[in-house]
Amino acid sequence: MSWEVTSRVRGGVPLSVADAQQFHALIATLTDTSRQFAAQSAAWATLSDQLTRTRLHVSSCPVHRDSWPGGSLTAAAMPRLSFIVELSRACEAQIRVCSAIAQHMDALTQLVARAQGLYLDAETKAAHASAGIPTDPLSTASSVLRGMASDILRSIGVVATSDDKSQPLLDILHTTSPYHQALMRGFSIAVLAGIARSRAIRPGSGMTAIDPLHGMLSRNSVNVAAEHLASISMQLNDRRQGNRIELSRRYPAWQVTRQADGVAGAIVQLRSLAENQYGTNEDNGLSYATIAIQRYRRMDGSAAWLVIIPGTDGHADSPFGWPQNVELMSSQARTRMQADSARMVLEAMERSGIGQDDPVAIIGHSQGGIVAATLASDSKYNIRHIVTAGSPVANHPISGDAWTTSIEMDDELVPALDGAANPVGERWLTIHGSVAETVHGNGTGPVLAEPVPETADARQMSHHLKFHQAAYANAAALGSGAVTSHDRHFRQVIAGELEETSYWQGRMMR
Amino acid sequence: MYPSSDHIAPTGVHHERAYDSMEDMNQHIINHPGLAAACTCQTATTGTLNHLDTACASTERCVTSLTDTAALAASIDWHGQAAALMRDKVTTAIRMNEDVRQRAHALLAIRQEVA
Numbered sequence: 001m002s003w004e005v006t007s008r009v010r011g012g013v014p015l016s017v018a019d020a021q022q023f024h025a026l027i028a029t030l031t032d033t034s035r036q037f038a039a040q041s042a043a044w045a046t047l048s049d050q051l052t053r054t055r056l057h058v059s060s061c062p063v064h065r066d067s068w069p070g071g072s073l074t075a076a077a078m079p080r081l082s083f084i085v086e087l088s089r090a091c092e093a094q095i096r097v098c099s100a101i102a103q104h105m106d107a108l109t110q111l112v113a114r115a116q117g118l119y120l121d122a123e124t125k126a127a128h129a130s131a132g133i134p135t136d137p138l139s140t141a142s143s144v145l146r147g148m149a150s151d152i153l154r155s156i157g158v159v160a161t162s163d164d165k166s167q168p169l170l171d172i173l174h175t176t177s178p179y180h181q182a183l184m185r186g187f188s189i190a191v192l193a194g195i196a197r198s199r200a201i202r203p204g205s206g207m208t209a210i211d212p213l214h215g216m217l218s219r220n221s222v223n224v225a226a227e228h229l230a231s232i233s234m235q236l237n238d239r240r241q242g243n244r245i246e247l248s249r250r251y252p253a254w255q256v257t258r259q260a261d262g263v264a265g266a267i268v269q270l271r272s273l274a275e276n277q278y279g280t281n282e283d284n285g286l287s288y289a290t291i292a293i294q295r296y297r298r299m300d301g302s303a304a305w306l307v308i309i310p311g312t313d314g315h316a317d318s319p320f321g322w323p324q325n326v327e328l329m330s331s332q333a334r335t336r337m338q339a340d341s342a343r344m345v346l347e348a349m350e351r352s353g354i355g356q357d358d359p360v361a362i363i364g365h366s367q368g369g370i371v372a373a374t375l376a377s378d379s380k381y382n383i384r385h386i387v388t389a390g391s392p393v394a395n396h397p398i399s400g401d402a403w404t405t406s407i408e409m410d411d412e413l414v415p416a417l418d419g420a421a422n423p424v425g426e427r428w429l430t431i432h433g434s435v436a437e438t439v440h441g442n443g444t445g446p447v448l449a450e451p452v453p454e455t456a457d458a459r460q461m462s463h464h465l466k467f468h469q470a471a472y473a474n475a476a477a478l479g480s481g482a483v484t485s486h487d488r489h490f491r492q493v494i495a496g497e498l499e500e501t502s503y504w505q506g507r508m509m510r
Numbered sequence: 511m512y513p514s515s516d517h518i519a520p521t522g523v524h525h526e527r528a529y530d531s532m533e534d535m536n537q538h539i540i541n542h543p544g545l546a547a548a549c550t551c552q553t554a555t556t557g558t559l560n561h562l563d564t565a566c567a568s569t570e571r572c573v574t575s576l577t578d579t580a581a582l583a584a585s586i587d588w589h590g591q592a593a594a595l596m597r598d599k600v601t602t603a604i605r606m607n608e609d610v611r612q613r614a615h616a617l618l619a620i621r622q623e624v625a
Binding site: 019022023025026029030032033036037039040043044046047050051053054057058060061080083084086087090093094097098100101104105107108111112115447448476477478479 | 551553554555557558561562564565568569571572575576578579582583585586587588589590591592593595596599600602603606607609610613614616617620621
């Protein structure tokens with residue numbers, strides 16, 4: 001069994017009115033052609049039914065028999081019968097071909113729509129409506145949905161352990177993917193309601209002044225809830241891990257990352273760093289909680305930078321642990337910037353020599369993407385473009401000058417933890433990837449899907465970077481102007497020759 | 511229900527009767543030896559030919575649809591792998607439909623012989 005990804009594009013540079021009209025006209029023509037062929041197939045099928053009746057009539061016709069009753073057919077009847085037989089065979093072929101053409105036209109309609117980001121909002125609303133789960137956050141706090149939410153959130157245990165053995169939970173994630181955002185919002189409201197109740201019982205309790213009741217009604221209720229949780233968890237984690245970051249530069253035995261050729265190339269480097277920092281069969285000197293900072297030399301002699309940040313590793317002394325995710329998701333800039341992972345990356349950027357005006361691009365996976373969004377929202381650096389893979393960053397107040405390219409898999413849960421869809425705009429492009437089993441032979445699979453390498457027969461966690469890599473590759477193949485323009489912008493930020501790559505490892509100390 | 515049989519009795523009265531089976535029809539004719547047999551398949555054959563005409567007309571309309579689709583696909587400002595794949599599939603669909611059309615024309619030619 002093999003797996004493939006198809007992508008849909010949302011946001012980015014919008015189509016011009018003229019282009020949108022043309023694509024809508026193309027979709028309408030493809031749809032109409034599909035209907036015509038379906039009708040033609042039906043016409044041949046009707047003829048086929050008629051032929052069955054006619055054959056019976058000819059076979060039993062007393063005029064066309066030598067002797068009656070039950071005699072054999074006369075010579076005069078033979079041409080009629082042989083015509084019917086030939087017609088029957090031809091009908092089968094016509095029905096088959098016309099149905100196939102109709103299916104091709106349907107598949108092309110889907111291809112055009114997802115390449116150009118058309119109908120996506122309607123499809124999303126339809127998916128939510130048909131699922132019967134209202135997106136009104138207050139109503140998602142019912143006990144039945146809390147049960148469903150707990151099933152989904154149990155699967156975070158799968159994410160935490162990087163263990164692909166829990167097939168039932170992965171199947172739950174896949175099946176419930178249209179509900180993840182709504183459920184996370186409902187969950188956060190339940191958390192805030194609990195906090196509000198505890199404050200009512202014990203006025204003055206709680207470590208943050210943010211009003212939980214106000215947060216329940218806001219779009220970023222998840223981030224408000226995270227702020228409340230972080231106000232407690234941060235202190236607990238500091239006691240456990242310590243609050244001092246020991247940052248050291250590492251020198252791997254060989255170059256783990258190379259020149260990034262556009263967004264696709266940057267994803268390759270991110271994946272290489274993520275997979276190498278956990279060690280391979282050969283010890284290259286890199287370990288967990290390691291980021292890479294690349295310096296590019298532009299034609300005019302100025303420097304540009306690419307910061308590459310892998311995700312949560314969960315080690316006891318890592319700045320990229322699980323609690324830091326909560327801090328990074330906070331609605332408050334101060335809390336976000338206090339997160340150990342954000343502090344580590346900032347220190348590494350400073351020690352690498354990145355100037356405040358130097359153009360910087362950042363690419364991150366999971367927590368690495370949340371760090372990228374945090375720096376683009378809250379830091380002093382000139383962050384021009386961030387690429388996030390599997391990161392919940394919808395509510396981060398990213399600077400208006402920064403471009404954001406987000407890659408999210410439908411069923412990976414993590415990007416939905418912000419409880420909201422990413423903003424849509426020229427500077428924010430979201431690529432949604434959908435994983436499915438590869439359909440072989442019968443041509444009913446989607447047109448143009450990207451195979452996922454190194455997959456097992458069983459469903460795997462789509463939070464793995466290889467899925468985001470396949471999703472981006474498929475999006476690029478769609479030829480959407482939005483994807484092309486984002487890639488072009490990313491290349492312009494780090495235009496130049498790669499001059500040096502530095503690797504920075506962080507450890508928490510008391 | 512077995513196909514009906516139009517029987518013209520010696521008296522000139524036209525009877526129409528539906529049979530439950532081939533055996534039922536045969537037995538009825540055996541029991542009424544005076545009945546002159548009439549053709550039972552002409553109506554069905556005519557119906558078949560009408561349906562064939564309908565299906566062939568539908569084939570011609572699809573040619574127009576595909577031609578329009580191909581023209582729009584060629585003119586639209588869309589590049590890359592997906593766009594090339596789309597245009598290729600439309601071209602393939604035109605070839606497939608040409609087979610359908612040729613087959614339909616061949617059947618129409620034979621149709622004349624049995625009409």
